[in-house]
Amino acid sequence: MLRNITLYAEADYTAMSVRAAAIFAEAVKEKPTAVYGFATGSTPEGMYRELAKLRENGADFSDITTFNLDEYHPIKPSDPQSYAYYMKERVFGPLGITKTNLPDGTAADPAAECVAYERKLASAGEVAMQILGIGNNGHIGFNEPSDTFACQASHVPLAQATIEANARFFEDASQVPRHALTMGLHAIMMAKRILLLASGEGKAQILAQALTGPITPRVPASILQLHPCVTVVADKTAFSAAAFGAMAFGAMAFSATAFNAAGAPL
Numbered sequence: 358m359l360r361n362i363t364l365y366a367e368a369d370y371t372a373m374s375v376r377a378a379a380i381f382a383e384a385v386k387e388k389p390t391a392v393y394g395f396a397t398g399s400t401p402e403g404m405y406r407e408l409a410k411l412r413e414n415g416a417d418f419s420d421i422t423t424f425n426l427d428e429y430h431p432i433k434p435s436d437p438q439s440y441a442y443y444m445k446e447r448v449f450g451p452l453g454i455t456k457t458n459l460p461d462g463t464a465a466d467p468a469a470e471c472v473a474y475e476r477k478l479a480s481a482g483e484v485a486m487q488i489l490g491i492g493n494n495g496h497i498g499f500n501e502p503s504d505t506f507a508c509q510a511s512h513v514p515l516a517q518a519t520i521e522a523n524a525r526f527f528e529d530a531s532q533v534p535r536h537a538l539t540m541g542l543h544a545i546m547m548a549k550r551i552l553l554l555a556s557g558e559g560k561a562q563i564l565a566q567a568l569t570g571p572i573t574p575r576v577p578a579s580i581l582q583l584h585p586c587v588t589v590v591a592d593k594t595a596f597s598a599a600a601f602g603a604m605a606f607g608a609m610a611f612s613a614t615a616f617n618a619a620g621a622p623l
């Protein structure tokens with residue numbers, strides 16, 4: 358039974374982004390100097406744009422400290438496909454955030470970089486809210502499906518499915534770096550609160566599987582079922598009643614609170 362998940366099923370991508378931005382901004386208003394975990398990818402782009410609008414209207418993000426989930430390896434921060442570049446252009450600049458941390462995509466010793474990144478994160482204090490997207494294969498960060506849960510930060514080979522999914526950001530799939538540095542599942546699970554975003558039909562099955570299926574390293578996001586405080590904001594194509602129904606409602610195993618865009622329980 359999932360008692361720990363609040364699910365917002367929003368009408369479309371914009372509504373999902375507005376809702377997620379409001380939740381994040383509220384968290385920062387409560388804890389303006391806390392540590393926050395950030396994600397990249399297509400899904401949170403709209404939320405970051407909405408946060409920039411909130412900043413224009415007076416929201417202040419300037420005192421937070423951020424830790425990103427992951428970075429390709431090897432990649433230079435000046436490479437427009439790097440997550441460092443993405444964050445600088447779309448998030449840190451527009452939101453006025455200066456205390457930022459990302460794994461170093463240029464690290465000569467990636468294993469040592471993972472250890473150092475994890476230490477830095479641990480010494481920064483509790484992560485008040487961790488923003489997550491979900492991969493088509495159920496990954497969170499770059500913790501790819503595997504036989505075991507990847508607890509520690511690590512230098513990982515990207516799954517073929519991830520290389521193919523992320524090829525859209527590059528000239529072609531051959532340009533996608535084959536490895537990444539990623540925060541491990543332990544650090545993600547230690548965040549006080551998780552804000553998971555999902556958008557589009559392509560995420561419907563995996564989202565339902567992650568939230569209501571067996572907890573398995575084959576679907577890394579399924580570990581979130583064990584987290585005490587998860588908020589999922591999905592658009593209605595990602596929150597497919599059909600996918601959830603077959604796996605959950607039908608079996609009466611799903612007790613999350615789902616809301617529609619107007620805030621009414623589904």
Ligand code: F6R
Nearest residue numbers: 396397398399400490491492498
């Ligand atoms: C990105 C990250 C990844 C993405 C996931 C979904 O920092 O950690 O887990 O959240 O690959 O990516 P999009 O949003 O592009 O579908």
